[in-house]
Amino acid sequence: MAKPRLELLRGTLDMMVLKALALEPAHGYAVARWIEEGTDDLLRIEEGSLYPALHRMERRRWIVSEWGQSENNRRAKYYRLTDEGRKKLEAETAAWFKFAEAVSVVMGSKLQETPQ
Amino acid sequence: MAKPRLELLRGTLDMMVLKALALEPAHGYAVARWIEEGTDDLLRIEEGSLYPALHRMERRRWIVSEWGQSENNRRAKYYRLTDEGRKKLEAETAAWFKFAEAVSVVMGSKLQETPQ
DNA sequence: CTCTACCCATAGACTTTCTAGGGAGGAAGG
């Protein structure tokens, strides 16, 4: 209870995990590290959120898994996107930017998207 | 069930309601209309989400209410921000833009905030 | 051998949102 820490992922966790896996197949732990490092630790991915999310998405056929060996020589479950997952990622990304834009307008600021 | 409609407010409802009330005291129905109109109906505020949110925030002393008469000559409960609510609004707004920025970075685009 | 980092997983609590109701009153048109 020491730090307040930015608590919520607010429904964007799936999208970010899919994005990570779109870059390359990876295991859960690596996905969490990738997101945390990519945001200077602003977004902290709790394992209690991450693994249920992965299982959820696998049930929905957005990703598939396979046991393998990690770089550090440990047992790890590697996930990769399915075609369906890729479509979902695109849809969610578009919806999120639209949503964020709308919230921005309401909150009195403007959001701008620039191509990667 | 006809339209898929952007389903989630993802924790931003309180913030937007506070923003609306920061502009001027208003009743729930008007707040909902304000948000919907301000976003071209992209963000639809369901009453089943709105009223619980208002009561929640009142319990937390972010807003206070008073019964009054609406423009259309109807009984309406007017809400206005407390000092605490104003602080909460500022904090939530800052946190949201920070969060949205971080998500944007992860998703491969950049978000820019412009002053009102 | 011990400790740390890596890697997986689940249960239960908590919160928020939605669906699906219900109700009452003013206004407007027939």
Next chain:
DNA sequence: CCTTCCTCCCTAGAAAGTCTATGGGTAGAG
């Protein structure tokens, strides 16, 4: 008058996602 629409309020219960709190196992460093 009567019916219908819009305004305005409210709640219960389901559904979903995240967090806290645990638990366990293994490789490698010191």
